Amino acid sequence: MLPSAPHPNQLDQEKKLAAAAALRWVQDGMVLGLGTGSTAAHFISLLGEAVRNGQLRVQATATSQASEAQARELGIPLLQPRRGLRFDLTIDGADELDPQLRLIKGGGGALLREKVLANASDYLLIIADSTKLVPQLGQFPLPLEVVPFALPWVLDAVAELGGAPVLRPDRRNPQEPARSDQGNLLVDCHFNQIPDPAQVAAQLKTIPGLVEHGLFLGLARAALVVQSEQVMAVRPGIGPVPATSFTQLP
């Protein structure tokens, strides 16, 4: 029999645990990148508390309008994109991560800004519940951000690669397509298995009008993943080991 899926409340607890563990690695004065999604939202909420209590002084840029609005409401000082801006640490969630810390991201539609900030960061730290660490990427549909005019040809090209593309519907109004913060369309590709993520990433990069894909390769330095109610640290090819083995970013 297959193990039953964890209850949503349990998953939410796990997300909070991972977020709290990440906060312990934030140092006073850091410039932070803030991720998107339910796990990142827990982190932003805890960070807001620490800022309000005067425990931490930080500045941050968010990877989505939603995360930016949350951070603004909590009084986290925000930096707008500008030349030369780099981040000491970006904390973000993921849809899937493998033991090499290759990621699928973009389930929340923020893959483009997430990749921009990940690239501008000295350290990308992923926080995740127990369902996210997988032996091989691909069960979670791979998100793409696509310029609307190019959509038909992008769908043809991705289908030829075996990606079984589906235009993502808007969650609130399923008759309409979902839009990214940039006003682009989102496409989910059902590869089921991605044994060679670098090859798929290289193929996707050649498709005109495909602005970005959700494979994040060689970007994450560490992940905090909850397993059996314990926060575990994973680095590319190393771990999981109890996160308590580290007093600072591993």
Ligand SMILES: O=C(CO)[C@H](O)[C@H](O)COP(=O)(O)O
């Ligand atoms: O990539 C993302 C948003 O574009 C999220 O990080 C990813 O979807 C994980 O979300 P959650 O923390 O809600 O499980």
